[in-house]
Amino acid sequence: MPLHDFRCRECDKTFERLVRSDTRVSCPACGSEQVDKLLSAPQPPGRSKSIIAAGRAAAAREGHFSNYSAAERAKIK
Numbered sequence: 001m002p003l004h005d006f007r008c009r010e011c012d013k014t015f016e017r018l019v020r021s022d023t024r025v026s027c028p029a030c031g032s033e034q035v036d037k038l039l040s041a042p043q044p045p046g047r048s049k050s051i052i053a054a055g056r057a058a059a060a061r062e063g064h065f066s067n068y069s070a071a072e073r074a075k076i077k
């Protein structure tokens with residue numbers, strides 16, 4: 001699951017998200033889904049892996065499902 005950079009079209013905030021192709025990404029600042037995926041420099045593999053692992057661990061710990069698709073979230077709820 002790749003880590004991507006996004007920029008919000010509404011408030012111009014940039015942020016990183018772990019996304020799957022069918023995941024909707026919304027801005028953490030204003031909640032808009034009008035975000036553009038940025039083409040960022042590739043992460044070093046070691047760092048990227050640790051970020052992904054940390055992201056998954058945090059998601060599990062906090063009980064939010066931003067790394068899941070909308071269809072998967074619908075089932076969970």
Ligand SMILES: [Zn+2]
Binds near residue numbers: 029
């Ligand atoms: Zn925004």
